[in-house]
Amino acid sequence: MGWFPEGHGWLPLWQLFVSSLAIFNTVQNLFGISLTRRVYSRKPEQVTPLHARAFAAWTLTSAVVRLYCAYNIGHKLLYDLTIWTYVIALVHFASEIFLYKTADISVGALPSCIIASTSLVWMVVQYNFYTR
Numbered sequence: 001m002g003w004f005p006e007g008h009g010w011l012p013l014w015q016l017f018v019s020s021l022a023i024f025n026t027v028q029n030l031f032g033i034s035l036t037r038r039v040y041s042r043k044p045e046q047v048t049p050l051h052a053r054a055f056a057a058w059t060l061t062s063a064v065v066r067l068y069c070a071y072n073i074g075h076k077l078l079y080d081l082t083i084w085t086y087v088i089a090l091v092h093f094a095s096e097i098f099l100y101k102t103a104d105i106s107v108g109a110l111p112s113c114i115i116a117s118t119s120l121v122w123m124v125v126q127y128n129f130y131t132r
Contacts, residue, residue, distance in 0.1 A: 007073035011126055015070035015082070018115060022063035029056035038108035042101055062089065076131040079123070086120040 005012035028035050029052040036052045037044035062085040069075075069082040093113050096103040103109040123130075 005070045005073065007070075007130070009126070009129070011122060011130065012070045012073045014119065014122070015066045015073070018119060019063045019067040019070060021115070022059050022066065026056045026060040026063065029053065029059065035108075039112070040096065040102045041104050041106055041108045046102060073130050074132075079127070079131050083120065083123050086116045086123070089116040090120065 005016055025035075033047050033049060033052045036055060037047045040047050065078070065081050065085050069078050072078050089112065093103060093109055093116065097105060097109060097113075105113070
């Protein structure tokens with residue numbers, strides 16, 4: 001197995017890229033809260049080191065699932081689980097923006113929303129191609 005996924009198309013490479021971003025986010029959440037406070041910019045005082053570490057655990061979990069999917073893109077169950085990581089992320093950020101009003105559609109939360117929605121749509125549209 002090489003460094004780059006061997007699956008067809010760009011989706012496996014995208015999953016690898018998104019996993020890499022998530023691993024970076026995990027590390028920054030373990031060692032500081034400044035970037036996490038930017039995500040929850042409407043109520044940054046609610047972001048604590050405990051919250052950041054819990055967010056790091058979720059982020060690392062999703063990164064691992066997406067990383068496995070990148071290298072095993074044709075595995076239906078893994079593909080389905082990866083889709084769910086994006087659904088959960090979108091529900092989380094949408095609820096923080098619209099329901100709890102802790103996040104804003106800004107530099108902090110917007111990239112996560114764009115990545116999750118783009119990935120979700122891409123995976124659903126390409127479902128039959130990769131899971132045949």
